[in-house]
Amino acid sequence: MTAPALRAHDLTRRFGANTAVDGVTFDVGFGEVVGLLGANGAGKTTTIRMLAGLLEPTAGDAFLLGGPPNRDSQRRLGYVPQGLGLYGDLTVRENLDFSAGAYGAEPVEPTGPLADAADRLVGNLSLGLQRQLAFISALQHDPEVLILDEPTSGVGVLGAARLWDRIRSESENGTSVLVSTHSMQEARQCDRLLLMASGQIVGRGTEADIVAGMTAVEVRADAWAEAFDTLTASGVLVTLDGRSLRVADQPVDAVEEMLRRRGIVGEAHVVPATIEERMAVLSPGLLG
Numbered sequence: 001m002t003a004p005a006l007r008a009h010d011l012t013r014r015f016g017a018n019t020a021v022d023g024v025t026f027d028v029g030f031g032e033v034v035g036l037l038g039a040n041g042a043g044k045t046t047t048i049r050m051l052a053g054l055l056e057p058t059a060g061d062a063f064l065l066g067g068p069p070n071r072d073s074q075r076r077l078g079y080v081p082q083g084l085g086l087y088g089d090l091t092v093r094e095n096l097d098f099s100a101g102a103y104g105a106e107p108v109e110p111t112g113p114l115a116d117a118a119d120r121l122v123g124n125l126s127l128g129l130q131r132q133l134a135f136i137s138a139l140q141h142d143p144e145v146l147i148l149d150e151p152t153s154g155v156g157v158l159g160a161a162r163l164w165d166r167i168r169s170e171s172e173n174g175t176s177v178l179v180s181t182h183s184m185q186e187a188r189q190c191d192r193l194l195l196m197a198s199g200q201i202v203g204r205g206t207e208a209d210i211v212a213g214m215t216a217v218e219v220r221a222d223a224w225a226e227a228f229d230t231l232t233a234s235g236v237l238v239t240l241d242g243r244s245l246r247v248a249d250q251p252v253d254a255v256e257e258m259l260r261r262r263g264i265v266g267e268a269h270v271v272p273a274t275i276e277e278r279m280a281v282l283s284p285g286l287l288g
Helices: 044-051 092-102 127-139 157-172 207-211 224-233 252-261 275-282
Strands: 006-015 018-028 033-037 059-064 077-080 145-149 176-180 192-197 200-205 215-221 238-241 244-248 266-272
Touching: 006 044, 018 044, 018 059, 018 176, 018 200, 033 044, 033 157, 044 059, 044 145, 044 176, 077 127, 092 127, 127 145, 127 157, 145 157, 157 176, 192 207, 192 275, 200 207, 200 275, 207 275, 215 224, 215 252, 224 238, 224 244, 224 252, 244 275, 252 266
Parallel strands: 033 176, 033 192, 077 145, 145 176
Antiparallel strands: 006 018, 006 059, 192 200, 215 244, 215 266, 238 244
């Protein structure tokens, strides 16, 4: 196929007077892992639901495997929603059997921790195990497209690493992956990034593209706690790096003046910004 696996064209969704998604355009190619980032309420899940054919756009178009989402293309999609889509009153094995049967596929045999829990009710499992089960369920029918909405939330470090190993393995076999995440470590495993804020795409491309030459000011002061309080009270974005402070997207002379007014002695110099700082500036609340 020459068309991208997923495509949003001027995609818009309104709920009454509220515009949740506002003119979003992007695509996801086959074999590509694209990360969709943004704070809660940025419009990520609404965008995902329109691309999966679960929500009608108010305006614009959503394309799944070359056309508007329909029964045929949805059968070639693996989808893990935030709510996971599992049945809490069925066991792990029964959930896998049901999911596979819905697609006419053979159920996979649970492995690892899920094998030990194969005959337990899903409602009694930890959130981490439930997310692992939802991911495996979405892969049973060998989908051509994966849409994953916060797939590692509540999953331990080792479980998340294994899940990302599988995501990369699927993409290397040609599967298209769109994944929403709050984790900057996970974002760095994506081929491209899309940053949403207030229903719009406000940054896109690689990590370097999103940082786009932005700088920060690094502050070193003996009275670092007082310096932190002073800068925070001034309304600028401040983070701690050990006992050094970082102030994003501010000129160095302005930062020095804030400290000087409080009699705080320290050194301030310009450094390259991190992707976390760029995202926090573009999408307030993402890192909170």
